[in-house]
Structure formats: structure tokens, C-alpha cells
Amino acid sequence: MKSYNSSIVTKQGLKQLIENILAHKYRLLAPKKSGEQLSFETILRAEEVVLNQLLRTMTTLSPKEVFFPRTEPVLRYTGQEMHDVEPPTPETVLFGIRPCDARGLELLDKVFTWDYNDKFYLKRREATTIVTFACSDQASVDEHCFCLGVGGDPTASSGSDLLLSTNGDDAFLLEVITEKGERLLNSCKEGVELQASDKRAADQLEAIKDRFVRKQDLTEVRHKMPEYFDSDQLVQETYRCLGCGICAMSCPTCHCFDIVDEPKAGTLGEGARVKNWDACSFALFTKHAGGHNPRELQCQRCRQRYFHKLAYYPQKFSEESLCVGCGRCSRSCPVGLDIYQAVTHVLGKGRA
């Protein structure tokens, strides 16, 4: 185990670090305004990274698409001839994700390495260094956040290579979490003033937890599944689901996909077999060729998503919930569906 290692860096120093990352030809991805939304974009100039903005606003979509793109070829073909595909893997720094997102990546790792290794996901993971921003600003946490209810923590370092948090008005605490993080820092620290520190985000940010209005523990749902499975309460909570799939698209851990062949327009017999994001909330997702659909009703599909997160994944892979409590699904839902609210109601714990 690496000994614990952190330092204080000024705002200016952090800006320099970002400039060095760019100067070293890393591909830098960070939250950036794109139209109305904050999303992970390729950064070309250091000033495009607006620290206050990324500290205070959660991106609309999660960073999962850096590793698991919404569409990607898994093989190409020309007539009867197949060609293998390698995912593009430039050395990448993913900057400014939240601890819930970082944890989500660790949960996805289990899916994409379960017996069969998905090289498309794994090679991108290997080529990427994760610089996480702990939820350390008063505005980092909003009324949708509930990581504390699913075993998460707004200051956790799990899944991160480097962890940043605010340290007073004009400085940041920079913690080295992994050797990968240390390598990045060592290669990009010229001109960055680092003042050794013995602090940790987790120790000095206890107060941020008071910002959470959603603190109920959702994990107990998995222990009493049969009791909750046919709950009328759950039907009432989910019957208005439209099946649009925005919850799955914005989720850092939803990983269902489809595999289809897409012929290339304007060619004869050229194309690619592609992996596309899919969602269990879509009506055709489970429909059999014979016409039978095991999840005929929208509320059953909604239940599948909730329970896959909170009961099935923990049963299959680890004791952890697949939901990380980022709140993106409820922020985006056009009909105000809310996994936290639905599950707390089912658990009989009332409105948050």
C-alpha cells in the first residue's frame, strides 16, 4: 500500500497543472457548458475548465460514455470479410467527476470484467487517469443528491486516482490516491507549487453532509425483496413512467446495450456491428421473438431498473448498490419520477 500523500495547491497552481496536462498532450476531458447543459467535453485551453461551475453543478450526463460510448463499433466488415476494431485510447485525463461517478466506474468494472473481459471498456479505463472533485462546495450538493443513502460519501476517494477538494477560498487540497494518479502528478507538476499537507477531504468536509436532505438508507430494500416486489406502493410511484429512458441514459451505472449491424450508407456490403446504449425501460427490451414479453407493463420495467440497482446487482456482484445516488435520473425525468422517493415510500419511510 502506498503511504498517504496530499498537498495544498493554489487556484493558480491548479490552473498551471491543467495547462501542463494539456502541454503533455494528454486528452483532457472536463465538464464544460454545451448549450444549456454541462457535459464532459474535450478541453483545448485551460480556461475552458471553470472550477466554480463544475464544483456547483452536476453534469447532465454521467462520465460513463468516456469508457462506454453511446454507440461504438465492435467489428467492421467488408462483404464477407470481418475486421477487428481497437477502441481509440489516447492517454486521457478525466477531470472533475464527482465521487459518486468515480464509484460508479468501479461498479461498472465488475460488469465488464465478469468472466468475459470487454476490451472496449477496459482499454479506455487503462488509458484514463481520474481526477475527482469531492463535493466540497456548499452548492455541490442539491436536493436530488442521496449518495449517503446508498453507501456513498461526497468526499470518498474510491475509484479516483487524484482527489481534489476546496481548501478555503483560493486553494485546493490535492490527494494522491493511486500510483496512476501519482504518475500523472509527477509528469505534470513543473511550476505547480505543492505545499505538503496532512489533511484529507474526508476529515475536513464532514459539514457538507449536513447539506443533504436525502439521507434515508435505501440498501435495506434488498434484504426484503419478496415483500417489496409486489408492493402496490411501487406501482403507484411508477405508473406514470413514460418509458423515455432518460434515467438510464443519464445514469453513471446503467450499462444495458444492444448489438446491431449498421451498413455504411453509400457502400455495398460495408458496415459495422455496433454496441448501442439500451435501457430496460424500453418496451421492446425483453420482448421475445415469440411475442411473449416478461415485462409487459411500464411499471414492471421501472421496478426492474430500481431493483436491479438496489437488490439484483448487490446479490450478483458485491454487497454494494449499483445506484450511487447522484440524482441525475430524478433531475432529468420529464414526469418527476424519483428512485429515492419511490423506494423510501416502499420502505415506509415517508416523503423525504
Added chain:
Amino acid sequence: MCTNNIYYPYQMKLTEIRDETHDIRTFKLEHVDPKLKESFTFLAGQFGLYSILGEGEATFCIASAPTKQGYIECSFKKVGKVTTALRSLEVGDLVGFRGPYGNAFPIEQMLRKNILFVGGGIGLAPLRSLIDNVLDRRAEFKAVTILYGARSTADIIYREQLAAWEARSDVRFEKTVDQLRPQDEGKWSGHVGLIPHILSKMSVSAENSVAVVCGPPIMIKFTIAELNRLGFNDSSIITTLENRMKCGFGKCGRCNIGGTYVCKDGPVFSASDLKGLPDSDF
């Protein structure tokens, strides 16, 4: 060939086509790579993803027995884009194949027992792999009974095979159709009626027996109930599911039921496994 891309299929050559019914066709496929043809193995009950470049992939079980080496067979009904495209292929054409995936029938646990096979419609395909496997090792099992049912005489598959099973003195073979069409009058030697009903009249013993059931979900449901009534307990009733699948190896999420993935934890389950699943219709 590609070793680290789990989505990359083997190429197989279509060497024989048999029409089972007006819409069900069987393909015999052989590996193009001679080394693979030699080394490829699978177990009865496993499945694969069959594909045509430009059209896509579809999931079917392997319908031939693992004891028949050098080729695999699959049977499919024309229902969608990929199966329609597969139907247009001719002998000599290439088919992509990924697999074998999934668990297998617990044949070792069936040794020295009476085996009752109950197949409905195209659900006979996965059973056929096991039935042939069992018949190729006939001495290791006690009584073998096969009940096969189809919607009508026009929907019966594997006719030659059925006749061969029927002709064997060491196999009890019963067949039924849901309804007899007028043109079948006087020509049908089997039963008429739904599988659970015929089963109830067959006086099969549950003693030291295993029942293996496959067919449409509704048939499986009522057959399990009938088997229970005959004294089979849930752990001695084996079935195989074919949920919609895309990847075949536990990533795409499609076949997830409760904490179970049909593609990895199945497709073969006991009735007691099924009854423990939250979304189960059984």
C-alpha cells in the same frame, strides 16, 4: 482470427439445410477453421449467437448433440430481420457464430435415473441435443420417455428423428397435437390434446426420475404444475429458458431476472430455481 474481442464471431460454413415446417428451418454448420472444427466442444443445453454481416445476430440453442462431433445444428423460425436473412442463405454460405455460452443440462446428475423429456413446438430443439446425448450413452440411464407436442401436424419438427426415437425399443415415445385438422383424419397415430393433459394420462412414475421440459412459457408453466401433481418435486424438474439476449455473457443486461442472468446462470434451470425468481411467471 481474433482472440481478445469477445464480440467477434467464428466463421462457420452452412453445409446442410433442412426444412422442418413451412417456417422452421435447420442448419448444419461447420467451422471454417480446420483447427477449430477439431477442437470445438460444447455441452447439451448451451446456446450461441448466429449472425449474418449487415443483418445482425440472433440467439438459438445448439440443437445437435455434443457427441456428434465436427458440426453443430440450429433450428430457427422465421420471425424477424435476422431469421429472415438466415433463411435466404444457401449451402456453402458463411454464418457467424459466437459461443457456446451458458450452463448445460446436468447430465451427470441424471445418470441411473428414469428420464422424462417433454418438448413443445420448437422447444424440442434444446431437448434434442440432450436426448441424442442420452441415447448415445443409453446404458447409463434407466427408462427414457419422450413426449412431444406441436400445435398441429404441420408444425412438427425433426420428423425423421422422431420416427427413429419412436422405432427404438428402449425408448417410450408419445406425440400429440393440440388440434387435429380435417385433412389429418385417419392419418394421425398420436394423441390429440395439450401436453399437460396428455402427460396426466401417461402414468409416469416420479420415482428416481428427472423430467426435462422445454417449450413456450405457457406450456412450461402448466407442465411443471402437472409434473408436481404426478409427484415430481421442483428440484427434479429441469427446464431451459430462452430470454431475449444480445451479448450472451452477462453484460448487456437484457436477460436479467432478479439476481440471475439467463445467459450465464442459465439457460438451464430447475423448477425450484425458477420459482425463486422475482419476475418469474412460474
